Amino acid sequence: MSRGNLRIVGLGPGSSAWITPETEAMIAQATDLIGYAPYLDRLPETPGQSRHASDNRVELERASHALSLAEEGRHVVVVSGGDPGVFAMAAAIFEAIEAGKPAWREIDIEVSPGITAMQAAAARCGAPLGHDFCAISLSDNLKPWNLIERRLAAACDGDFVIALYNPASKARPTRIHDAFKTLRARKSQTTPVVFARAVGRTDEHILITTLAEADPGIADMSTLILIGSSETRVIARGDAQPFVYTPRSARRSP
Amino acid sequence: MSRGNLRIVGLGPGSSAWITPETEAMIAQATDLIGYAPYLDRLPETPGQSRHASDNRVELERASHALSLAEEGRHVVVVSGGDPGVFAMAAAIFEAIEAGKPAWREIDIEVSPGITAMQAAAARCGAPLGHDFCAISLSDNLKPWNLIERRLAAACDGDFVIALYNPASKARPTRIHDAFKTLRARKSQTTPVVFARAVGRTDEHILITTLAEADPGIADMSTLILIGSSETRVIARGDAQPFVYTPRSARRSP
Numbered sequence: 001m002s003r004g005n006l007r008i009v010g011l012g013p014g015s016s017a018w019i020t021p022e023t024e025a026m027i028a029q030a031t032d033l034i035g036y037a038p039y040l041d042r043l044p045e046t047p048g049q050s051r052h053a054s055d056n057r058v059e060l061e062r063a064s065h066a067l068s069l070a071e072e073g074r075h076v077v078v079v080s081g082g083d084p085g086v087f088a089m090a091a092a093i094f095e096a097i098e099a100g101k102p103a104w105r106e107i108d109i110e111v112s113p114g115i116t117a118m119q120a121a122a123a124r125c126g127a128p129l130g131h132d133f134c135a136i137s138l139s140d141n142l143k144p145w146n147l148i149e150r151r152l153a154a155a156c157d158g159d160f161v162i163a164l165y166n167p168a169s170k171a172r173p174t175r176i177h178d179a180f181k182t183l184r185a186r187k188s189q190t191t192p193v194v195f196a197r198a199v200g201r202t203d204e205h206i207l208i209t210t211l212a213e214a215d216p217g218i219a220d221m222s223t224l225i226l227i228g229s230s231e232t233r234v235i236a237r238g239d240a241q242p243f244v245y246t247p248r249s250a251r252r253s254p
Numbered sequence: 255m256s257r258g259n260l261r262i263v264g265l266g267p268g269s270s271a272w273i274t275p276e277t278e279a280m281i282a283q284a285t286d287l288i289g290y291a292p293y294l295d296r297l298p299e300t301p302g303q304s305r306h307a308s309d310n311r312v313e314l315e316r317a318s319h320a321l322s323l324a325e326e327g328r329h330v331v332v333v334s335g336g337d338p339g340v341f342a343m344a345a346a347i348f349e350a351i352e353a354g355k356p357a358w359r360e361i362d363i364e365v366s367p368g369i370t371a372m373q374a375a376a377a378r379c380g381a382p383l384g385h386d387f388c389a390i391s392l393s394d395n396l397k398p399w400n401l402i403e404r405r406l407a408a409a410c411d412g413d414f415v416i417a418l419y420n421p422a423s424k425a426r427p428t429r430i431h432d433a434f435k436t437l438r439a440r441k442s443q444t445t446p447v448v449f450a451r452a453v454g455r456t457d458e459h460i461l462i463t464t465l466a467e468a469d470p471g472i473a474d475m476s477t478l479i480l481i482g483s484s485e486t487r488v489i490a491r492g493d494a495q496p497f498v499y500t501p502r503s504a505r506r507s508p
Contacts, residue, residue, distance in 0.1 A: 017279070018367065022271035059502070083383075085376045087502075091384025094499035098489050105491045111377040115274065119367035122339045127365065129337075130345025131397075132405055134388030134414055143385075143504035147413075151386055154412025158405040160388055235352050237359045245348035248313070248341075249396035 004070040006107055007077045008093060010084040010114025011042055014200025018115040026077055026112055034066045035079035035089075043079070059089060063096035067104045083116035087137050087165050117224040118163035121196030124206050126235070126243035128194060128226050131250065133161035138168070138175055145175065152179055156186035161246055162227040167219040180216040183227060187211055192228040192244050195219060208234065208242055258324040260361055261331045262347055264338040264368025265296055268454025272369040280331055280366055288320045289333035289343070297333070313343060317350035321358045337370035341391050341419050371478040372417035375450030378460050380489070380497035382448060382480050385504065387415035392422070392429055399429065406433055410440035415500055416481040421473040434470040437481060441465055446482040446498050449473060462488065462496055 007026040012018030027033065030049055033040055037053035045051075054062045062078070070076045080088035090111050097104045122129040134155050140148060155162045162183075168176040183191075189212035197205045197220070207218070211227065219225060231250050235243040261280040266272030281287065284303055287294055291307035299305075308316045316332070324330045334342035344365050351358045376383040388409050394402060409416045416437075422430040437445075443466035451459045451474070461472070465481065473479060485504050489497040 012274075015276070017276035018274050020266075020272050020274055020369065022269070025271070083373055085373060085381045085383050087385070090377075090381035091499050091502050094380050094384075094487075094489065094497050095501050097497065098487065098499075105489060105497075106494075109497075111381065113272065113369045113373035113377040115367045115369070116373070119337055119339060119370070123344075123365035123367040126348050127339045127344035129339050130348075131341070132388070132390045134386070134409075134412075136386045142502050147504055151412040151414065154408045154414070155388075157411065158388075158408025159401075160405065160408070233348075233352065235348065235359060240360075243348050243351065243359075243363075245345050245352075247349050248345050250398070250401055 003108065004073040005075055006066055006070040006093070006109045007112065008080070008084045008090045008109070009077055009112045010080045010082050010088060011039055012115040012200065013082055013117045013120040014198065016042070018120065018200060020112065020114065023112045023114060027079070029075055030077035031075045032069050033077050033079055034062055039079045039081055059092035060096055063089070063093040064100060066093065067096055067100060067107065070107045071103060083114040085111055085113060086116040086135065117165065117199065118226065120199040121194065121224045121226060124196060124199055125194050125208060125241070127245040128161055128192070128228060128232055129163070130246040131161065131229065131231065131248060133163060135163040135165060137165040138179055139166040140172065140175060148179070149182055152182045153186065156183065159229045161229045161232060164225040164227065166221065167223055167225050169221050176216040176219050180214065184211055187227070188230060192232045192234050194226040194244060195223055196226065197223045199224065206241065208244055257362065258327040259329055260320055260324040260347070260363045261366065262334070262338045262344045262363070263331055263366045264334045264336050264342060265293055266369040266454065267336055267371045267374040268452065270296070272374065272454060274366065274368065276366045277368060281333070283329055284331035285329045286323050287331050287333055288316055293333045293335055313346035314350055317343070317347040318354065320347065321350055321354060321361065324361045325357060337368040339365055339367060340370040340389065371419065371453065372480065374453040375448065375478040375480060378450060378453055379448050379462060379495070381499040382415055382446070382482060382486055383417070384500040385415065385483065385485065385502060387417060389417040389419060391419040392433055393420040394426065394429060402433070403436055406436045407440065410437065413483045415483045415486060418479040418481070420475065421477055421479050423475050430470040430473050434468065438465055441481070442484060445484070446486045446488050448480040448498060449477055450480065451477045453478065460495065462498055
């Protein structure tokens, strides 16, 4: 039996123009593709390749399934959106390895980095991530809300640009309002804020506003929110969408 | 005269397998390529395409040159390593636009996201960026050191995974030691630390250690350092390189 392997890849935020050649090559060599159905649906069918589509909420099950197939000698590719290493499937697979069979530690595993939502959102409006920044998931499915609040406060204290992932879902529509309350208490009301929805998809929408004027209620699971640092600037361009950027330089710390 | 444009792209950290198709297409359509010479050297020569190589320290000059050429009707691509939006050329170009001629605001400009060093470094050792993280440049060429110290402290307070860019150069060999002093005073000594050097290049080297045992003196300008959160874990694998990952879940905030 040939030796199996496991590749963990990400398709970027929506456009196939952001899928790296490394990821393309890994997918082409797979005997088995595993992933949340909408990600697999983005890939053309290949004869002889098996597809194992799953629901979004069963990451650990999906990870164990992938590891078992690789152990059996299959060439398995686990497909995420974005970067598989950023709020996506890679961490779930290593969790499953740590908790699972000792033999899983010997599987040939590679992770291929991908374009994550904040990078695509930033590119669409200028260069808001041009200087020190942080990324925080607002989902409290797997971590306590007080840790999220603590991280938001620390991000304000450090004057980081902030990328907010998973800002809201049907199951937790109010947390995004709590988060904005924390941000508004600690940052200038004129701080630039970007709501980037469905970046790279046909229904892409970018809204550039300020912390005072932002309506956090417009965010959904397809939205990535960027909150500026005290240095982040907006360049007006008449009727065209403004540019948002964070300079490479910073004044003395307040 | 045809209308010029400006595209701002990144080649990723070293391997051409990480250059996105969008970036490839933009480069193919350029009349003029502008960038730091080692990045341009990574691209094959194309007949009819002009190259404008420059030194590393003249970002604003390079930005103004690119904008002037685009204004003249050229199809200009500014080439960075990594993601042009993350500690790279995109911010410098928007700085030049804000300070420059009003006509520059009307240039057709697009940024193409790329794989940045922390993503490639993370992929090589597992999934250390699997949960909330921040990215900090340790270069104090353009910002005061006390702001960097403040950001390191905030990153510890928020228990973020930390990616350190530009950890050391010949001109500032000691700052990395100051940074580790701050980190050691505020984080567990067993925190996993990864030194990822020249990722994607033939001389790539990954070192996985702990905050107590790390020798910050080994870092240079080609090194990306990852510092774990309190949740980041190491999975031993006998003689093979261990996996490092940060779980999707977190215990109650300390």
